[in-house]
Amino acid sequence: MESLSPNIFTNDMNATVAFYKLLGFETTMTVPETGDDLVWAMMNNGGVTFMFQTFESMAEELPEIKRTNGGSLLLYVNVTDINGLFESIKDKVTVLKGLEKTFYGATEFSILDNNNYVLTFAQHGE
Template sequence: MESLAPNIFVNDMKATIAFYKILGFNITLSVPESGDELVWAMMANGSVTMMFQTFESLAGELPEVSRTDGGSLLLYINLKNIRQFFEDIKDKVTVLKGLETTFYGATEFSIKDNNGYVLTFAEHE
């Protein structure tokens, strides 16, 4: 295995893209390739890649994908310069847990994205 790129289902693609742009992600691919009504988008920040897809786009293919918002999922993202990143975004997002050092030596903070998912950012200093 070489990488993991989660495909996260969302209700509002425009809001999701805007939220992840706050975190420094940029669109690398989308369906359709341009326009306002995207049904799928791949976004990246450094070596972290995430995909977002509308529930409606898979309604007939995978009825198991039926949740409406959020989920029992926490995405753990390692990065450098966590303190600066926290300062850059803390007033633009919902912070669930501020900067703290864990018992295993990582500096972490957690936020909730616009779809109800929890993102924990960590730096192992």
């Protein structure tokens, strides 16, 4: 195995792309390539790649893909400037858990994205 790129499903692609841009992600590829009716987008920030896709675009091909009342998924993202990231987004997102030092030596905080997924950002060895 070489990498992991989650494909996260959403009901509102434009809101999702805007949310992740707020976190510093850049859009690298979309379907369609232009326009506002996106059904899929790939976004990167450093070594982290997320793909986003509408539920409707997979409804016929994979009807098993569905979700209600949030997901039982936490995306854990390692960063190099935890304090800078927290300060730049804390007033623009829903913070679930503020900056704290863990027993295993990481500094972390958790937020809720616009699709009710939990994102935990961590810096180890700080």
